[in-house]
Amino acid sequence: MMRAWILPSLLVFCGSAVAAGQLAQGSPGRAVAFLLVFVLLAGVNSPLVFPRSIGALEARSRSAADGRPVVYWRPGCTYCIRLRFRLGRSARRLYWVDIWRDPAGAAAVREVNGGNETVPTVFVDGRPHVNPGHAWVREQLGSSRS
Incomplete structure (x- = not known):
């Protein structure tokens, strides 16, 4: 920590x-x-901006249970920060995985991005979406089973 x-x-x-x-x-x-x-x-760049990160395996299992999207991110990423701020309070309903702290998360991102650690990568129902718009992510939250 x-x-x-x-x-x-x-x-x-x-x-x-x-x-x-x-x-x-x-x-x-x-x-x-x-x-x-x-x-x-x-x-x-502090941990105060993002909700607490969890491991990729835990995020996948929680997402499978309630349908919420999983966001793979890394500290200092301007696109991740922009997504977080534009989502506002609803960002806390997502599962955030810091790929710099979780090797399994980094591997998942590399697998879908041709070996690159391109973030934010958002998984919805097991399908990856690289750098999606905040409105789309918010829409996915509305359609989740939670």
């Missing part, structure tokens, strides 16, 4: 260092701007 916080912590540390440098040069406005940008980047 601590590994997930390394990048956000590093971003906050670097932002603080850059802001301190700007303050030392007498630019408090630029210091605040830099710090805000780095804190925003840290927040986007």
Whole structure:
């Protein structure tokens, strides 16, 4: 779990260092701007943005039981972040699998994407959909058996 916080912590540390440098040069406005940008980047890359990831095997079995889609993603992926934000609260109803933390999830994504780890890859009823639109994913949630 601590590994997930390394990048956000590093971003906050670097932002603080850059802001301190700007303050030392007498630019408090630029210091605040830099710090805000780095804190925003840290927040986007933190585990707080995405629902808790589960393993690919568990996600597949849960999806088979209730019909909810499984989203394979990775931290820092702008397409994954965009999908997550556009889904809003309904994103919590999906099963999220972090392919960097789950080798079985990474293998599933590579298998359907010609060896590439292209995310987000969304599985609905066992069929993969690479980088689908948020409206389509939300529609699939509405038609799930849950």
